[in-house]
Amino acid sequence: MNHSFISGNEAFAHGVMLASPAVISAYPITPQTTVVECLSQMVADGVLDSEFIYVESEHSAMSCAMGASSTGVRTFTATSSQGLLYMAECLPYAAGGRFPIVMMNANRSVALPWNIYGDQRDSLSQLDCGWIQAYAQDAQESLDLALMSYRIAERRDVSTPFMVNLDGFHLTHTYEVVDIPDREQADEFLPPYSTENRIDFDTPRNLCFSAGPDHNTAFKLSEHAGISRSRKAVAETEEEFLAVFGRRYTGLTEEYMCADAEFILITLGSISGLCRDVVCSLRKSGVKAGLLRLRYMRPFPAEEISRTVAGAKSVCVLEKDISFGFAGTVFINVCAALQNAGICVPTLNKIGGLGGRDITEEDIRDAFGDMAEGKTGIGFIGMGGSGV
Amino acid sequence: MIRPTARNITEDEYFFGHKACAGCGGSLAVRIALKVLGERAVAVLPAGCMSAVGFNFPQLCFANNAMISTFAGTASMMTGVEAGLRARGERDYQIVGFAGDGGTADIGIQALSGAIDRNDDMIYICYDNEAYMNTGTQKSSLTPFGASTTTTPVGGKIRGNVSGKKNMFEIVAAHGIPYAATANVGYIEDYMMKVRKASEIRGMKYIHVLAPCPTGWGIRPEEMIEYARMATDCGLWPLAEYDGGEFRLSRGMGDPSILRNYIKGQKRFRHLSDQDIGHIESMRDARWEKIGGSWKVPGRDRP
Structure with missing residues (x-):
């Protein structure tokens, strides 16, 4: 573990690096940019072995993340405000597909009037889309949530995408002293992602299909059950987190x-x-x-x-x-x-x-x-x- | 490259049991491409006819891995699948997208352009039935001039679609894509050859296959192949490749005089006057003049 003086975005990026997603797809938007810049630099420096996909929009960022998640690998994206709304169609899609994508959202005001500063109207407008939503209060919790979010989202009894929200500028761009865990600790806490909900060449799958009036409710009930089970998953994950890192969190x-x-x-x-x-x-x-x-x-x-x-x-x-x-x-x-x-x-x-x-x-x-x-x-x- | 033909193509089927209309050109384009690409193809299809007819739980009609993408996100979802499979250490797979004309030239063009820019290793196939057929024949930017659709109806003031067909083939080529082609389900062996060729080139590939829709065009199901061929033979749908930075015509124009039969035989064009048809002919001739001046033509060494 080392103590570093870093911003909320940088702290989150370090958490993502420790989670080692196989695919990162992202499109820039203030005040999210520094988290993806930080991850790009890690990939360029060779300290993070991820496919970094430079997509042409937030809609594509999430579509790409879903495509990658459908192959059964860990994925990450980040956005904010107008970007979150531009990808909004993809949010219930990811939740319905049971893809445990983790996304950081830098909370920012929504136009009009245009405004780049922080409020929470962006993420709160998307409460009903089937994603777990957490709100960090400081940089340390941001980093820790990056790690815990994967552990919770990827549990087979949950299989639900996870949005971690950081207040734009107040948290994303404020510098604090943060404990960055060791790689060994992170690996001990976060096992590799494994799922049966993925493209399989031995038993080919048809994914992201249609379900008519007869079957639709059963799928939606299953989705509701998955995110509801994340209550228990949060509590259990925080116990495991405490055991490995010595930091205690208090549930919902x-x-x-x-x-x-x-x-x-x-x-x-x-x-x-x-x-x-x-x-x-x-x-x-x-x-x-x-x-x-x-x-x-x-x-x-x-x-x-x-x-x-x-x-x-x-x-x-x-x-x-x-x-x-x-x-x-x-x-x-x-x-x-x-x-x-x-x-x-x-x-x-x-x-x-x-x-x-x-x-x-x-x-x-x-x-x-x-x-x-x-x-x-x-x-x-x-x-x-x-x-x- | 072993040239795929009707005789040597596999008897295995990868797309069956679906509920496409009789004589559907799009379903033929999907079925044949998957036979060429084989069981390690992963198909990505946005909202549109082929996903609507093939993915109705529990009746799922793809024997290989397949998924529905967001309407605008065919190419970006393909990119994610490609990156994910590579990251998990898979080899010898093909990512193939099948999007309609609206899914490609309208709502999906941004994602397609991004994927070409990244030069991701995959094949994007646009099956072009010249309107939003799944929702009941509304105009797309690939609907031809004059066609009557439910959003470009024939009225006392405006008579059908007033804009022309967006030139997706050259738009895609202008990106500097490694390989692009136009094809036609009526010339199935040429289409199969282009799919096979695309599968053997690394980087992004685009195939734009004309796939008539009897329901939307107002022809009989058994006439689908005949009208598909006429579109190319009369010069309205030239078959070509863009390969290594060069345009190359796959076959010359057949008989320019059959354009009138092609137009007059379809319900969607029934209202067109001789003057309208003359306008379509002059647009065709202008296009061929350009092709003759700059594309490689079979049997000619130089343009």
């Missing part, structure tokens, strides 16, 4: 001071660090604040959320996203989970960070203040509390 969510919390902020991604600082400071002044970080959006941590907020007086979801005409996508999911669990707690939705707008410590304090005042509904941070 991460709690901070939630046990006795009256006011719980729910969020995801890199803003969690600042939220944790605010919770810590509020605790010092006697406010029973807590933070629940969602590490995964699919499978959705419905049980974890319900269990954690069951005793709270109020809950606020802070997210860099809006599903126009209703509310934030994370908020909608959280509310559905609470309703299903029969938990009746006031819920507040704070929409912030759109197009990279800063979310300040004060904004987060205000969220806790609003919870204490019993406010509910939706508010756009920095817009005079307007929620329409």
Whole structure:
């Protein structure tokens, strides 16, 4: 293991290198570029033995990754924003084909207006496409998720593609000290990919076929069962990860001071660090604040959320996203989970960070203040509390 | 190269039990190419007639490895399959794509261009039935001038397709591809020879095979081969190769006068006037003038 001062993208690239995908296909887009530049350099230097395919679009990046995955080899691609949306047709295709492709998405705003900075409207718009979705909070977790994502996605009981999300610029381009594992450790943790869902010259296969009304539901149920089983796979993989690398992760969510919390902020991604600082400071002044970080959006941590907020007086979801005409996508999911669990707690939705707008410590304090005042509904941070 | 013929081609079948229409030119193009390429061919087909008729679970009609690609992603999915098989240490395989005219010249042209640019080692076959036949005969950019389709209908103001056929063969050749050819299911041994030749060249190969669709063209199923041949014989679909940077005509024009029979026999052209047909003839003649001036022609040493 060595300590390196690298960016989130570079950390992720090192994780991918340790996973040694046989085929990488990628098309450049800010702020994803440095992860594929880093991998290209590794291939050019001979430290990574991958086929690097220079495709002509994100749609082709994912089509190519699916073609490679259909031969039973490990694959990787990365994208962001408009690129993710351009390849959107391929996302349910990969999930339906049960191809355990790993993709890094650098979370970025979606046009119009054009904007290259971070928010999470790109990936959250693709929640329903059948992919596992994780959100990293720092560079170390980014690297670790690169390794864990393959272990989870490639399990035969899961066989589901995996999207790891890094907040654009805030995480992709921020430098931190990261432990880069040794090759031996990585190999011990991550076995070679093996599957029967592949092109086979002894027993030829017809893949990616049609299934009419009689059979379609059975395939979709199987897909749902696969991604649902990834809950257990995440827990087991993190145990294995702890045993090899000594770093502990906490499943689909991460709690901070939630046990006795009256006011719980729910969020995801890199803003969690600042939220944790605010919770810590509020605790010092006697406010029973807590933070629940969602590490995964699919499978959705419905049980974890319900269990954690069951005793709270109020809950606020802070997210860099809006599903126009209703509310934030994370908020909608959280509310559905609470309703299903029969938990009746006031819920507040704070929409912030759109197009990279800063979310300040004060904004987060205000969220806790609003919870204490019993406010509910939706508010756009920095817009005079307007929620329409 | 052993020239494949109707006599020496394998009796093994790789594409059968499908539900293509009677007299389908596209299914013949797929079936024959796979017989030439053999059991280690991996077929990639986008949305379109051949995937619609051949991949309906549990009735899966390919005896070799085959998969449906995204509509726009035939060539890029082929690239992934090729890279994956190479990475897993396989040898002696052929990646072959079969995409229709819309899948090739419209929605798939970007991925095709990218694959030619990378010079990936595979064969891309466009089976051209001159419209989106799977969805019920809508115009593609390979629909010929004058043809009536459901999106270029004959009306009081506009009478059929007003644009011409995109020249995919020369567009592909302009990339500097190692090998490209035009072919015709009506001249099946020429097609087989071109598929075999493509299989023996490394890098990207493109074969554009005319594959009439009786349903969409308005001819009888038993007339499919006859009309396929007429298209080439009357000069509308020249058979040629682009090989080593040179264009070479595979056969000369047969009888230019049969163009009128070719047009008048098809329901999709039934509305065309003599003047319209004259326009088609003049476009053909201009094309042949260009061919005569720059392509190698059989029986002539120099253009």
